[in-house]
Amino acid sequence: MTQKISPPHPLETRVVLKGMEEAFSWTLEVYKKHSGYEAARKAISMEPDQIVGEVKNSGLRGLGGAGFATGVKWGFIPKNPVKPIYLICNADEGEPGTFKDRQIMEHVPHRLIEGMICAASAIRSKTGYIYIRGELRLAIERVEQAIEEAYKAGFLGKNIFGSGRDFDLTVHPGAGAYICGEETGLIESLEGDRGQPRLKPPFPAVSGAFGGPTIVNNVETLSQVPAILLNGAEWFIKLGGGTNRTAGTHCMSVSGDVQRPGFYEVPVGFSLKKLLYEICGGPLPGRQFKACYPGGSSSPVLLVDEFEVGLDFDSIAAKGSMAGSGAVIVLDDRRSMVDMAMRTARFYAHESCGQCVPCREGTKWVYLMLKRLNSGQGTKKDIQNILDACANMAGKTICVLSDACAMPVTSFIKKFRHEFEAIARQESEVESALPKVSGQMGGLMGSILARQNKNQSEKR
Amino acid sequence: MAYSFNPTLEDKFQWLLSRYPKKDAVLLPVLHLVQAEVSWLSPEVIDYVASRLELSPARVREVASFYSMFKMNKKGKYVLQVCQTMSCYLRGAEEIISKAKEILGISEGETTPDGLFSIERVECLASCGTAPVMQVNRWDFMEELNPEKMDQIISLLKKDKCAHESYEKRISEGGVA
Numbered sequence: 001m002t003q004k005i006s007p008p009h010p011l012e013t014r015v016v017l018k019g020m021e022e023a024f025s026w027t028l029e030v031y032k033k034h035s036g037y038e039a040a041r042k043a044i045s046m047e048p049d050q051i052v053g054e055v056k057n058s059g060l061r062g063l064g065g066a067g068f069a070t071g072v073k074w075g076f077i078p079k080n081p082v083k084p085i086y087l088i089c090n091a092d093e094g095e096p097g098t099f100k101d102r103q104i105m106e107h108v109p110h111r112l113i114e115g116m117i118c119a120a121s122a123i124r125s126k127t128g129y130i131y132i133r134g135e136l137r138l139a140i141e142r143v144e145q146a147i148e149e150a151y152k153a154g155f156l157g158k159n160i161f162g163s164g165r166d167f168d169l170t171v172h173p174g175a176g177a178y179i180c181g182e183e184t185g186l187i188e189s190l191e192g193d194r195g196q197p198r199l200k201p202p203f204p205a206v207s208g209a210f211g212g213p214t215i216v217n218n219v220e221t222l223s224q225v226p227a228i229l230l231n232g233a234e235w236f237i238k239l240g241g242g243t244n245r246t247a248g249t250h251c252m253s254v255s256g257d258v259q260r261p262g263f264y265e266v267p268v269g270f271s272l273k274k275l276l277y278e279i280c281g282g283p284l285p286g287r288q289f290k291a292c293y294p295g296g297s298s299s300p301v302l303l304v305d306e307f308e309v310g311l312d313f314d315s316i317a318a319k320g321s322m323a324g325s326g327a328v329i330v331l332d333d334r335r336s337m338v339d340m341a342m343r344t345a346r347f348y349a350h351e352s353c354g355q356c357v358p359c360r361e362g363t364k365w366v367y368l369m370l371k372r373l374n375s376g377q378g379t380k381k382d383i384q385n386i387l388d389a390c391a392n393m394a395g396k397t398i399c400v401l402s403d404a405c406a407m408p409v410t411s412f413i414k415k416f417r418h419e420f421e422a423i424a425r426q427e428s429e430v431e432s433a434l435p436k437v438s439g440q441m442g443g444l445m446g447s448i449l450a451r452q453n454k455n456q457s458e459k460r
Numbered sequence: 461m462a463y464s465f466n467p468t469l470e471d472k473f474q475w476l477l478s479r480y481p482k483k484d485a486v487l488l489p490v491l492h493l494v495q496a497e498v499s500w501l502s503p504e505v506i507d508y509v510a511s512r513l514e515l516s517p518a519r520v521r522e523v524a525s526f527y528s529m530f531k532m533n534k535k536g537k538y539v540l541q542v543c544q545t546m547s548c549y550l551r552g553a554e555e556i557i558s559k560a561k562e563i564l565g566i567s568e569g570e571t572t573p574d575g576l577f578s579i580e581r582v583e584c585l586a587s588c589g590t591a592p593v594m595q596v597n598r599w600d601f602m603e604e605l606n607p608e609k610m611d612q613i614i615s616l617l618k619k620d621k622c623a624h625e626s627y628e629k630r631i632s633e634g635g636v637a
Contacts, residue, residue, distance in 0.1 A: 093586045096546045096547065096583070096588065097588050099587055099588050102587070127481075133586065135529070135595060138627075170480075172488070173488065175527030178583065178584075189488065191482060192486065192487035192488060192513075192523065193523060194522065194526040195526065210480075210485075255546075256550045256588075261547075297545075329588070340546070347584070350583050353526075
């Protein structure tokens, strides 16, 4: 952790990250100064439905990438289930470009724990797990310390806040698999299995971890809850820009070709252009912005003239992309878009869990075709083949990993087709460059061809 | 000699079992604890963990091999995992990897003959704002790297200096990242 936490930029509004710049911000002592655990105390005395109602009214949406209304999700939990209800925090932050959850866990872990106490009261859960990416050693350490402090203070465990209710919380370390950020993949992994997503329905709210009704929420989403319960849904809506489509704040992770990369918490209705030019200081000296991924590497790219857009889910969706996890990766005029598309596809090819054929094969072949194009050996036919493969991946699999590869790759080709065509060779060039192979082909293909030839000559 | 949990690990194992409704669920946390102690998951280790969890060794191997953090082969004492994904690439990850290869004289996936270093390319480590990033073993990240820093880090590690898991301790010994 080499980054020194600076005080917020004047245009920032820190709610989730409030107090993170203070020394020992991760301790209970410092956290209590920022009305720490007052919301949890309040939540314990509220009726579960009241909490769900308040969160529904606030317009809080899942900040892990999907943007699903949090209150609505909580409402799916059955009232009197036979099996115990589980609350899981998804802290398997892995979408390229995203590093906001790590900041919350490293600097204000108590806010996450408090949010989980509130959420657990809302869904009547007695057991919670925080599934943290295994690589994030410091985050795991800080969250475990904070949990220990909270147990000692009587905020976790049996009879929390003297209310007669129980809530146990445990950190579960992941072990390096992007797919475990998908909620059912995460549940499989929590149960001690390979993190391969499950077919839905049943949705986790009906049958999730250990067969019980389960809610999986992202770190930032849960960390938003305390402030909502303390200040009310209306305050939250005003904070974001005044409508419940743009409620609250969003921690943006900015990286790539920009002067001041980093994490910045801004109102949801904030403009992307203002974020990149004013807060992040614009492009590197002597460079121009070319494009950006607005919500992690799985979001379709936005061109520089599309930067004038609000950061909320709906505005970015209207531009044909998605706000996702709020990770902006900026590309400047030095970058080849064929190269970037190839690297995007390589990530998904590496992370495909392998259970659905369109994804396992599709991500790999799209990557290989892009690699060939990028090395100057591809043809125009490859461009069409990539688009065809992408069209056969999106929406054809159990989870959305194949969509996450197909969407940005398709957008790169649609928006920068000239770059792909410029690097592609003519069909005739490639054919003459290839060595002539007849009857000498090795491997399986060779033996099949040889057998066919033999059969044909026998028939004759 | 057959592997078994030491008393501290045994305590942690029992505590973990009390935190989950199902025994299998402790598999990942237990493998992490064991690997921290023995550096890689040898067949004996896998057999032992399987017997303690009443699972077949094949099942433990099936799960462990799915996750990139579990080492199924012996590797160097210091495994340099350099992130190669988008943001790190944009900020010069390839230079970092070439520098490491040049200094150590090995390629990705290889280990130096003295058994000290291995180099690996990994995907996003969630530290894109401070790219390029490297993780050594399971320590705190080494961030905002450049070729000169890589040079210094490797020479410090060769002397077993600044080989602390935590960033603060490394820096207090004169480390660079």
